[in-house]
Amino acid sequence: MTDINSPEEKARYERGLAVLTEVDGGSAPAVMENLADIAPALAHHIVAFGFGDIYARPGLDPKQRQLITLGILASLGGCEPQLEVHVKTSLNVGLTPSEIVETFIHTAGYAGFPRALNAVGVAKKVFADRGLLPVSSDR
Amino acid sequence: MTDINSPEEKARYERGLAVLTEVDGGSAPAVMENLADIAPALAHHIVAFGFGDIYARPGLDPKQRQLITLGILASLGGCEPQLEVHVKTSLNVGLTPSEIVETFIHTAGYAGFPRALNAVGVAKKVFADRGLLPVSSDR
Amino acid sequence: MTDINSPEEKARYERGLAVLTEVDGGSAPAVMENLADIAPALAHHIVAFGFGDIYARPGLDPKQRQLITLGILASLGGCEPQLEVHVKTSLNVGLTPSEIVETFIHTAGYAGFPRALNAVGVAKKVFADRGLLPVSSDR
Amino acid sequence: MTDINSPEEKARYERGLAVLTEVDGGSAPAVMENLADIAPALAHHIVAFGFGDIYARPGLDPKQRQLITLGILASLGGCEPQLEVHVKTSLNVGLTPSEIVETFIHTAGYAGFPRALNAVGVAKKVFADRGLLPVSSDR
Amino acid sequence: MTDINSPEEKARYERGLAVLTEVDGGSAPAVMENLADIAPALAHHIVAFGFGDIYARPGLDPKQRQLITLGILASLGGCEPQLEVHVKTSLNVGLTPSEIVETFIHTAGYAGFPRALNAVGVAKKVFADRGLLPVSSDR
């Protein structure tokens, strides 16, 4: 089994953590810490694999990855906690509130209005907390 | 881009709003107002397209459309806020509490018991608020 | 364990089979027979529970149950074989091709265009086989 | 229609209730009672069919059935209330906290990290209530 | 009801068709024509609403919209026919094969490996037809 405390795995983790820290603006660590007493290996793999192996790949930049992630999470449904983290991350990598909302409006055609509405509801909560309302959406 | 403030779009919106107002019994406006400072275009299109273009079509009557909508929302999962609106709309167009519950029981066979249970839970909250419990369900 | 060959279960099965035979117009037996050498108990329970216990309940009539079922199957996605059976069943209980198509158009707003398109594609195949094209859809 | 108060159905129900009582450790009755004034037939069929007909089948033992159920509920998403019941049931039939968490980590590869995180979140709440944290997970 | 043959609707349709024609590189018309004898209104609304109202909005450019669409369709599952159209559209608006594949690899973490594998399978078929294999993916 993969020993997540081995030097190699610690290096993988550090690589992932550097990516995560750069993109998430401080939202993700709470998620990871929350796993410490129940599934530390899951936290390790989210960081080492999800961010170190995948997110760090050069084929897409962070803004593009966030747009895709927002579309996926909105469409899957039931991912409100993850959407909240990723709306914050999206702001942090430079997406505007308008682009975030636009992504959810775009989602409506492919996954239906309910998924879009729930995602916008999550964004609204984040934007309200940060004084980003009203969003100067393009009509 | 579609200018949602053009006379043509305002006419489409008004057409949709007339349908929505007739079927929803006052539950939906809050959803629409909630979008005003973040995604007014989404509210516009839900009304103009969702109700004006689709719901208004004569092929199915409002009771039939609500039965279908309840089945869809229950099956998708994670649409509890929309289910709440549509349970209220369903009552408003004349579906009985028993028919609403029956729809969710029917859903169990196609989408499993958990989806059915969550939908019944939403209905129970609405029915309790309106003094509609117990439901005289057919066995 | 439930002995599906006991007199009580055979009676339940017969009750379900009577409902199924009445509504499906001969499409379902092939599905059931297909299970005979791999999961006869699943076939038994679909008939005894799905049709005998649930479908037979008086709260909704067969047309209503089919509308709901079409909406659910379209929305779940990946249920094309079941959609095909239920499009046939829907015709058999008296839904018109136009009502079937309308159900899938209605689905678009709640589950997105791709689900609606795939469901219409299934209906088209069934309608073509039966000489029911073109559908005189409203507008 | 199936008369859920007939002697045959009461016998089916009792058979299912015996299975349910044995496996669930007292978590499920609240779910069933909650249905009493809105959908008693749904409660009947969950017990009679879900537990009496299916769960009682000898092909898989309760631990195996719970592992499968946990994987399904985590993957479907939006089934947090049912996951909570089934995490408790899983503990009751003898799965360890570590096996439960491991199931959700396994789920990540097939249904993605968000589904796994939400499921672990549910387990954490149950484990915290029962003093089962930290989980001595295998690295 | 919305008269899709009215001058206003024809104008909306034309606006949508202009967007669709610009982005899709000729893949979509077949989908639309396929609806002509069964659900012409669905075709109308996909073009008028999906492309004229939504896709045409300036908040996101076509490359961004395609990345989001690919992520959504891959994650929903069972949308292989729509994925095929959108892989072609994505190439047409200037996404590279490598970016398309990268989007599906990114999807793996959020929706699991099976969804990613099915989407890559669709892309492979399109790329093979167009002589775009092997993809010079970034390691």
Place this chain on the structure above:
Amino acid sequence: MTDINSPEEKARYERGLAVLTEVDGGSAPAVMENLADIAPALAHHIVAFGFGDIYARPGLDPKQRQLITLGILASLGGCEPQLEVHVKTSLNVGLTPSEIVETFIHTAGYAGFPRALNAVGVAKKVFADRGLLPVSSDR
């Protein structure tokens, strides 16, 4: 970015491949080879992460992991190609045809009959190819 050709990654891959080879009975390599000209990194990560990091964890044995995987894939829907691979893998690690079918019957209650039917259909094809029909299912 993770260099999948580095010694550390090759070691991770080899660890995963050893697990995969042990459990899959020769079904998976074709999937991996199929990715060689389009997404070799995806193949790498499925092996290194999916099998080396996750599947190899000692908390659950291969039979348990396969039961969970079958339940997940059946429930997600649209994963027939992956189900086929995993039905073969399940046989290879020692699950009986009866246990595989039982898993899908169990799935019916949680994800509905259509998902169960599609999964049984995949199993039937595999079992037919291997002369494992009829399955001596319990009842």
